[in-house]
Amino acid sequence: MVAPPLTGAQEPRPAAEEGARPVTEPVLVERRGAVQVITINRPEAKNALDGAVAQAVAAAVDELDGSDELRAGVLTGAGGTFSAGMDLKAFLRGERPAIEGRGLCGITQTPPRKPLVAAVEGWALAGGFELVLACDLVVAGRSARFGVPEVTRSLVAAAGAALFLPRRVPYAVAMEMLLTGRPIDAERAAAVGLVNRVVDEGGALDAAVELAEVVAANGPLAVAATKEIARHTADWTAEEGWARQQELIEPVFSSEDAREGATAFAERRTPVWRGR
Missing domain, CATH: 1.10.12 (Lyase 2-enoyl-coa Hydratase; Chain  A, domain 2)
Structure with missing residues (x-):
């Protein structure tokens, strides 16, 4: 679930040269040739989504769409977890991980014009799972788990899962995930068409970049x-x-x-x- 949104996004920053930005940032942005890699960088909080993460991801995808050199993006999480969803501590402080008119992290309502690949290791839960649904392609490590647990807390997956999951997988599968709140593993996600490729644990990012490079080579x-x-x-x-x-x-x-x-x-x- 995502609570009422923040307003505005950071102004797009010039694309970085090869290599990542400082590790103190909540989101790292790296360029690998024509592919932009966006890494949610809060491993100590299971990459939970707060206002700073939302602003930074939105700025990164603006950069992706605004650059003539970048052709595709990859979204991932640091430390072996994609994202556990909204940061409830930040929520209690009044922070919202959404951008007005654009949705969660600026991509669930208005995804970037250029293709975005999710590289998932570990958990992609709640809002984290909804970020996966905002991506066009998904690569998962064998340890990946995908879940929509909102109903178990009497909440609704309002950042896109209830709207878009039934379009991405068979209706019965979507309803089981949405109504039970139980997660599925990478192999099951691939079997129902949610995941494009399952790779060895720890290999999702490199495989996602490789897939993005194939896309980026096209017109x-x-x-x-x-x-x-x-x-x-x-x-x-x-x-x-x-x-x-x-x-x-x-x-x-x-x-x-x-x-x-x-x-x-x-x-x-x-x-x-x-x-x-």
Whole structure:
């Protein structure tokens, strides 16, 4: 569950060079080539989400979308846990881990335009699980556990799980998770289609970066338009879907990158994308 939101987000910061920012920050942001890695850095609190984390994640995804060099992102947690959800101590101090109009950590209502991959080790619970649902792809270590325990405390998973989990997995599976509050493990999550890849414990981040690099190698305009269509298709009627898709793909098909893709194929070389 997420309580009433904060207002505003930090101004986007310039992308970091290779390597992480200082370890004292609640969120670390690292660049690995064209992939941005966002790490929730509160391992002593199981990466519980407070106001500082929310502001920093929102700033990081703004940076991701605003950079011509970054093509995809990875969201993870430090210390072997993805996130245990909202920090209740911070909540009692009046902090809220959400951004007005954008949702939890600035991504559950308005995910970034560019693809985001979750790299999950250990627990992804409550709000932490809802951050996973805000991502487009999920890589999990074998120890990962996914859960929506809100009903066990007479709360509602209001940051996206109740809305979006039934779209990501079969309805019966979603309802069992939502209504019992019991978690599922990585293998079960993969079997029901929530997780793309299960890897050895400790390997989720590297595998997620590898997957993000495959995405990042593709035409950025085409990737962004494809994500936009896929995200909204459940909300469109069939007729509306064709019309909205046409609006989104027309600039892509007429772009320099589209011509470059065809030319590179004909010349048997790697395309050079310019994002225009």
